Amino acid sequence: MFGKRTFDMAGLSSELGPVRPAASHADVVAHLRDMRLSALAACDLWDLPFVVVDVETTGSVAGRDAITEIALVSLQSGRITDTWRTLVNPLVPIPEFITRLTGITDDMVANAPVIADLVPAIAARIKDAVVVGHNVRFDVQFINQALVRHGWAPLSNVLIDTLTLARHTIIEVPNYKLGTLTRELGIDVERHHRAHADAVATASLLWHCLRRLEDEGVYTLGQLVRYLRETPSPQARPRPRLIADAAQLPVWTSVLQSELRAVPAAPGAYTLQDASDRVLYVGKSRNLRQRLRAYVSGKPAGVKIRALRAALASFSYSVTGSEFEALLLEAELVGRHDPPFNERLRHVGRFGFIKIRPGPDGTVQTTTRLVPDGSRYYGPYRNLRAARAAVMALREVSGLEWEPDAETGPQDKAEDRSRMLERVLQFMEGEDEDVLLWLARRRDEAAARAERSRTQRLAEMIERLRGLRDRHARLLEATSLNLAIFAPAVQASHEVCFVVCRGRVVARVALPRRLPERPRAQGMLAGALVAHYRPGSLPRCFGRQDEIDHIAIVAGWCTARREGLIYAPLPDRAPEPEESGVWAMRLLDGEPVEENVPAPAALAGS
DSSP states (O other), X not given: OOOBSOOSHHHHHHHHSSOOTTOOHHHHHHHXXXXXXXXXXXXXXXXXXXXXXXXXXXXXXXXXXXXXXXXXXXXXXXXXXXEEEEEOOOSSOOOHHHHXXXXXXXXXXXXXXXXXXXXXXXXXXXXXXXXXXXXXXXXXXXXXXXXHHTTBOOOOSOEEEHHHHHHHHOOSSSOOOHHXXXXXXXXXXXXXXXXXXXXXXXXXXXXXXXXXXXXXXXXXXXXXXXXXXXXXXXXXXXXXXXOOSGGGSOTTHHHHHHHHTTSOSSOEEEEEEOTTOOEEEEEEESOHHHHHHTTSSOSOOOHHHHHHHHHOOEEEEEEXXXXXXXXXXXXXXXXXXXXXXXXXXXXXXXXXXXXXXXXXXXXXXXXXXOOOSSOEEEEEESOHHHHHHHHHHHHHHHTTTSOOOTTXXXXXXXXXXXXXXXHHHHHHTTOOOHHXXXXXXXXXXXXXXXXXXXXXXXXXXXXXXXXXXXXXXXHHHHTTOOEEEEEEOSSTTEEXXXXXXXXXEEEEEEEEOSGGGHHHHHHHHHHHXXXXXOGGGSOSSOOSHHHHHHHHHHHHXXXXXXXXXXXXXXXXXXXXXXXXXXXXXXXXHTOOOOTTOOOOHHHHTO
């Protein structure tokens, strides 16, 4: 789509065919963008190539103001594959307030390349990728201005705005500035208002929002575009009257503000209570003081915080050594208090599971209950409606919805049903691709006959089943995690070790860090391993509320390899009592724990 050519109607005629003379450049770009969207609509969001763009400029008007810095971050499958950034000489002085905002000075850009020299590199890196940005049209306007001015066609790529995505998926924030979102979601940012840092933060925000949308059954680009068009934003409500100052807040707010001075700027979990001491909300933060200040100040806020302010009478908090520990504590408190203001209540009864009971009288169904009846359970899925739709697709494609022939006897019917259910199980376990191949052939046949509704239905069924199985594969991977996670403790003289077995946190032990107390730390860790680390006794499925929470938290942190923690893999077996000391010693030394390592003579004889 890119070429070193002048952007005119003749230059695009080969791509669009005959073009009406009255069409404007904007019409042509919009038409090209619609064509690209149609071609990519069925593509899985996980497989699409994205390019996050961010520019810093001398002002806000494209064509009048100039670019001072640009960053492009390429990503696919949830990972950053390439980054590119450069300062740009705008050939005009940078206003003082822009320098204060971004830190970019005239001296910094004096020897930087001009935008004319960078246009080929920009076009080559963006190519046909889906372009992403926070208020993406601002960045694209400046890039298009540069492209057109130097003889290139403007971007006609599909655009995704993380500002719009966030408004549809995140409601627990006071505003949707990139800095606010990254702070509230715990996304590390080197420095705001610099192109590279903002582009990397936007990439993290993109995947955070897309993971949330999976719970709504959104897996493809076409589904995402339809969801954003047809689903109203939770924030699209009339704005209530804003509270001008703290004097107009509830009477006890002044008391809370005085108590806030004693809250440390440290990670931890907190609870908000009403006048009857009922817990209204449980949260966590990397900075407790900053987070709690949002509830007891008079600053404008979202609907949720305004409602909390109206009922808030007191708060309490617990300091932790790390955000990871704060997450675990938050999950425990939510399960204990059942707070009404927590948007995503962690209740198994609110989750959906897919239940497959094999055998001649077996079934495939959705359920919210886990029963030890020999059935296999897949989940949990927060969106029960999407789980039901997937079950209907499984029944249809496996033949469970079809009536057997009249001549088929009872025994044959039972055998057929057992065979069909076994096929469903094989598909869910990733051992049978025939289901998707069969559906793909039917979809292609329907497309060849121009049966649009049937083609779309079969395509959605394929994506639904693929997403269902992929999610199960990720859950299985999470329940195979065996490791020790070392995190900071509240006291600098200690560190906390979380023992994770099959994705669950089975032990937490605070270990002294000082060298003279090393033998005591080794003994404490060895005791925790012997008492709690037993992979053979834990199934790769979920039965209790805290298990679901732990698996989700541990898997998220281990997959992202969040900074500040040390992750040490453990063998998939319990240690013998005589070798637990060796395991503990190796973990404390930062060495891998290998199976069948003979214990030192001193330990073996003790």
